[in-house]
Amino acid sequence: MKIVTPRLILREFQEKDIADIIANRNSNKKEVKSQILLNQKEIGKEKRENYSLGIELKSNHKLIGEIDIYRVDRFIGKATMGYWLGEDYWRQGIMYEAVQAIIEFAFNKLKLKRIELDTSTKNIPSNGLIKKLGFKYEGTRRKYHGPKTRIWHNANFYGLLASEYKTK
Numbered sequence: 001m002k003i004v005t006p007r008l009i010l011r012e013f014q015e016k017d018i019a020d021i022i023a024n025r026n027s028n029k030k031e032v033k034s035q036i037l038l039n040q041k042e043i044g045k046e047k048r049e050n051y052s053l054g055i056e057l058k059s060n061h062k063l064i065g066e067i068d069i070y071r072v073d074r075f076i077g078k079a080t081m082g083y084w085l086g087e088d089y090w091r092q093g094i095m096y097e098a099v100q101a102i103i104e105f106a107f108n109k110l111k112l113k114r115i116e117l118d119t120s121t122k123n124i125p126s127n128g129l130i131k132k133l134g135f136k137y138e139g140t141r142r143k144y145h146g147p148k149t150r151i152w153h154n155a156n157f158y159g160l161l162a163s164e165y166k167t168k
C-alpha cells in the first residue's frame, strides 16, 4: 500500500530501509529487522489489523519516520494511531502532512468512525501536533504504558471522530 502527499510517500517498510531507520530512531538492527518481518506478515492479509507505514521523503528518497494505524477494529470502527520522525526533520510540518493523509485513509477507505491516540503528558510536540490536527482531549490515565513502548508514564488520551473531521 502507498499514499502519496506533496512531500512524502507513505509506504510499506522494506529491508533496504534498515539503515535509514537506525539512523533516525534509537533502535538496533535486530529490533528493526524483526519489526519489518512482522509488518510484512500483515501485508497479505485480507483484513489487516495493522498498517505500519514508513515515511519516505520525496526530495532525498530517505526513510525518515513511521506512521501507524493499528489495532484496527472493523466491527467497532476504530483504530489507534502512532508515529515517530527522525529529529533532523522535526518542525517542518512533515508529520502534520503524514497524519492528515492517514486520517483520510482511515475514514474514507477503511470507513472507521474513530481514531485514538495516547501520548505522554510530557511529550509537548506530540500533544501539540494532535491538537492542531483537531483531535479532542479525552482524559489522562496515570502510570499508563502503551502496548508498544512498555514505558510507564501519565498519558493524555485523544480521539477524532469521522463525523467531526471534514473528509473529501
Ligand SMILES: CC(C)(COP(=O)(O)OP(=O)(O)OC[C@H]1O[C@@H](n2cnc3c(N)ncnc32)[C@H](O)[C@@H]1OP(=O)(O)O)[C@@H](O)C(=O)NCCC(=O)NCCS
Binding pocket: 082, 083, 084, 085, 086, 089, 090, 091, 092, 093, 094, 095, 096, 097, 118, 119, 120, 123, 124, 125, 126, 128, 129, 130, 132
Ligand atoms: C511528535 C513528532 C512526530 C512531531 O513531528 P513534526 O513533523 O516535527 O511536527 P510538525 O512539524 O508537523 O508540527 C505540527 C504541530 O505540532 C506542534 N509541535 C510540533 N513540534 C513541537 C514542539 N517541539 N513544540 C511545540 N509544539 C510542537 C505544533 O503545534 C506544530 O504546528 P506549528 O509548527 O504550526 O506550530 C516528532 O516530534 C517526533 O517524532 N517526536 C519523537 C517521537 C514521538 O514523540 N512520537 C509520538 C509518540 S505518541
